[in-house]
Amino acid sequence: MTALDKWLQQQRIRRAISHLPPGAFVLDVGCHQGELLLHPGINISGGVGIDPLCSQPNTESIRFIKGAFPQAVPLHLRFDAITALALVEHLPQGQHAPFFAACAQLLKPNGLVICTVPHARVDSILHVLTRLRLIKGMSIDEHHGYNVLQTPEFAGKAGLHQLKHQPFQLGLNHLFVFQKKPH
Secondary structure (H helix, E strand, C coil), X not given: CCHHHHHHHHHHHHHHHCCCCCCEEEEEECCCCCCCCCCCCXXXXXXXXXXXXXXXXXXXXXXXEECCCCCCCCCCCCEEEXXXXXXXXXXXXXXXXXXXXXXXXXXXXXXXXXXXXXXXXHHHHHHHHHHCCCCCCCCHHHCCCCCHHHHHHHHHHCCEEEEEEEEECCCCEEEEEEEECCC
């Protein structure tokens, strides 16, 4: 990752962790190398990070899983919050609704899904920045022109209620906070 990649990642992480309940047990989907769960400013009891490329060793309170979501998540676990930063746009067509449904299943009552999703027009900017070698453009080839404004619809169908939608970085990125509706 370049310095710009890391800066952009830290911007997403800071926005997300500001919405985590203190002492939460967190699942970070697409955790990369655990940057969110290991962030010095985070106030959680523990968590699980999952990513097909993760090679981070476990800590006393955080387990890292090299695998796919939701298949590799232990079925007995329930989370206070699930984070998915710059992940939803990587899901293939038809996988958005199942993703949010899996999140809802893994959440405790009133649990949160916190995600950041870039606007589709970011792809052209990322391609230029990658050509200029200012960013590494992590998995940019997996972007599918996802319409960020569909996110509340997919989450809603899974029983998640939108608490917050906040564009940031000049509207090129979006933060969403959803809450699992109580039974």
